[in-house]
Amino acid sequence: MNRFHSLSRRRFVASGLTLAASSVLPQAHAQNNPLAPTRFLRIGYQKGLLSILKGRGTLEHRLAPLGVSVEWTEFPSGPPQLEALNVGAIDFGDVGEAPPVFAQAAGAPFVYYGQTAPRPASEALVVPNDSPVKSVAQLKGKRIALTKGSNTHFLLLKLLATANIEYTDVTPVWLSPSDARAAFEQKAVDAWIIWDPFLAVVQATGNARIVADGQGLVQNRAFYFTSRTYVDKNDDVLRAVLEEVGAADHWIATNREQAAVEFSRLWGVPQPIVITVLTRLKYGTQPFSRDALANQQSIADAFYKLKLLPSRIDVSAAAPPRLA
Structure with a gap:
């Protein structure tokens, strides 16, 4: 086995x-x-x-x-x-x-x-609307919610590479989509990388702003x-x-x-x-x-x-x- x-x-x-x-x-x-x-x-x-x-x-x-x-x-x-x-x-x-x-x-x-x-536009990194994070370069030291081993895990690698940020310079918080949404809305994490339809839902109802999606980075x-x-x-x-x-x-x-x-x-x-x-x-x-x-x-x-x-x-x- x-x-x-x-x-x-x-x-x-x-x-x-x-x-x-x-x-x-x-x-x-x-x-x-x-x-x-x-x-x-x-x-x-x-x-x-x-x-x-x-x-x-x-x-x-x-x-x-x-x-x-x-x-x-x-x-x-x-x-x-x-x-x-x-x-x-x-x-x-x-x-x-x-x-x-x-x-x-x-x-x-x-x-x-x-x-x-x-489908590169169907996954993205989002932050709360009032977050000071405006670009991927500002993710250093941040807590980022995502599902371990998911498509968004690879998007995280690609996003960090574009900003010359080491993988060890952020803190991944491994959560399922439903748990990640709760953590995001309670601001227990700084950002969330998620895919549709969860992405579209949090955009519409979760006071979220897209910092970057997968376009130009991943095939998804x-x-x-x-x-x-x-x-x-x-x-x-x-x-x-x-x-x-x-x-x-x-x-x-x-x-x-x-x-x-x-x-x-x-x-x-x-x-x-x-x-x-x-x-x-x-x-x-x-x-x-x-x-x-x-x-x-x-x-x-x-x-x-x-x-x-x-x-x-x-x-x-x-x-x-x-x-x-």
Whole structure:
């Protein structure tokens, strides 16, 4: 059992989650019911594009002829999704740039499968409106809230580099998005690096001002991932999923007002805020590419250089079979 697997399983057990154990129930049911689906796809998702597929039920309709039953589990961010994959609780999920790098370094057997267009404006560093911080150069000595191992972790590295600030000259405060928002609003931290839709929400309701976003610094793609075992046996399922994701992506790009209505209901976020999210989003879904692979390697190398990874990793080991 690798270290990532061991730590992840203990974390799941300690938190009372039984996803890994419950995931065997559908298979047992299928053995006793000849009319039951013959395959299963357990999807982890965040507040993003996959939300709309879940809300509409279109993926279930698409996969039914393949004998596939779909289950959904929502997560607050990417790192716990990769933990869930590693303990066998999900088969597919969506994640930002940095979490896969940390997961691979810890031995998680995931595989990149698809990618979005770059979305650099969809994450940013914010400060309270009355903060004296006007530029990244003024972050030295500050407490910055963010989710450890998330896409914003890499944005922090890039922001500091632009201002010639050492990573050790700031104090990262590792918090989930909900806890970080509370700390930010109570001014327990000086700044917060966060992604949409949380970014748009705090802009609209949290007395926040953007100091810098990811434009010109990061790609901030989202990736769709699976396990090596699942892709080897169910590539037809995953291809269908990526096609449905791409179709939804295209529809949102050309029907933003209607999409905002759906996302508002699914996220519990007012429509004007959703419009902000959709306006700065970049659209396009495609299979995982060599260009993205190279960018992920540069991210891994940056974390290793700062000794945030225990060893250098070869990102190509997590490439899908068609890129081998």
